[in-house]
Amino acid sequence: MQTRRVGRSGLTVSRLGLGTMTWGIDTPTRDARSMLRAFVEAGGNLVDTAPAYGNGIAEKIIGKLIHTDLRREDLVIATKGGFGVHDGRRRVDTSRKALLDDLAASLRRLHTDHVDLWQVHAWGEAPLEETLSALDHAVQQGMTRYVGISNYIGWQTARAATWQQAVPGRHPLVSGQVEYSLLARRSEIEVLPALRAHDMGLFPWSPVGRGVLTGKYRTGTPRDSRGASDHFAWFVEPYLESKSRAITDAVVRAAQGLDLTPEQVALLWVRDAPVVTAPLLGARTMEQLAPYLALDESTLPEPIITALDDVSGGTNQLRAASATV
Incomplete structure (x- = not known):
């Protein structure tokens, strides 16, 4: 798998990342092991996780696998801090104490003395200078090599x-992580330009529109899908409406003409968009992951990219600007 630098930093990652939000919930350890091994064998190294994923179970799975199946140096581990579920309620706490406590706990679960990238999971109420001082401290203490942010809007970035x-x-922010797909292009207005202006990389989450762009929801909600689960139905529901259906139909038509699957088309559109470093794959099973690992030599024809831009919201201004340089 080809690699890319994260912004202007010295950190290099595979141009696809493996997300772990479902690990420990919908993805048992045996399936996580199969996916991680296949991902690394395909040349992937970036694994994105967080204390909130499975209430720490995702990190524990990674920690186990880097001592039983893989070497620590095989992976670029990215985790987060400042967000979690406490007493059944989601809570953001970006104070210095909460962030450093989160990182210390992550390192214990991951069975490593450092992560490669540590990200603030969300904008919080703590003073920004306090939040960022925790990032500086973590780098200075060797707990992380690089730092970034997640789910910040444009002005926050x-x-x-x-x-x-x-x-x-002070230690520069090297990356931002936000939702970005053909169904979620709002970040093109302010977030992506801010990342580019500050020489930061982008890790898009849900590049396949929370699974909707696979086309599997076109005639209903499959029983084995996220949309049918009690804990992830809320995640999918916003995209089960007519505009999303029209975009999905366009992706399906493009896939048929290119001899690709809809999810492959949706991922390629994101992977090769301006500013993007590595989309984060939210596959729950090896069957879902395999088609993405076969795309290293694939690209979308420019007319298809333009058509998908048009149907999903119009010209990508960053792409247009790049074409004129």
Whole structure:
């Protein structure tokens, strides 16, 4: 698998990342093991996780596998801090104490002395300078090699990146992670330009539109899908409406003409979009993951990209700007 640098940093990752949100919930350890081994064998190295995924179980699975099936150096491990579920309620706490406590607990679950990328999971109420001081401390102490942010909107991204760049000795933010797909292009307006302006990479989550762009929801909700589960139905439901259906139909038609699957078309559109470093694959099974691993030499024809841009919201201004440079 080809690799890409994360922004202008020295961190290099595979241009596809393996997401672990379902590990420990819908994806048991045996399936996680099969997926991770296949991913690494295909040349992948970026694995994205968080304490909130399976309430820490996803990190524990990774920690076990890097001591039984893989070497620590085979992976670029990215995790997060500042968000979790407590007493059944989601809570964001980006204070210095909460963040560093989260990272220490992540390292214990992962059975490693450092992660490669540590990200603030969400914008919080703590003063920004306090939040970012925790990132600096973590790098200085060797607990992480690089730092980034997740789910920040445009002005939050720019403010945080500028703060870190303002004073020598602070550690720059190297990446941002946001939802980005043919069904979720809002980040093109402010977030992606902010990332580009500050030389940061982008890790899009849900590049296949929370599974909707596979086409499996076109005639109903399959029983074995996220949309049918008690814990993930809320995640899929926003995209089960007429506009999303029209975009999905266009993806399906493109796939038929290219001898690809709809999910492969949707992923390629994201993978090769401006600013993108590595889309994060949310596959729950090896069967779902395999088609993505076969795409390293594939690209979408420009007319198809343009047609998908048009049906999903119009011209990608960053793509247009790149074409004129």
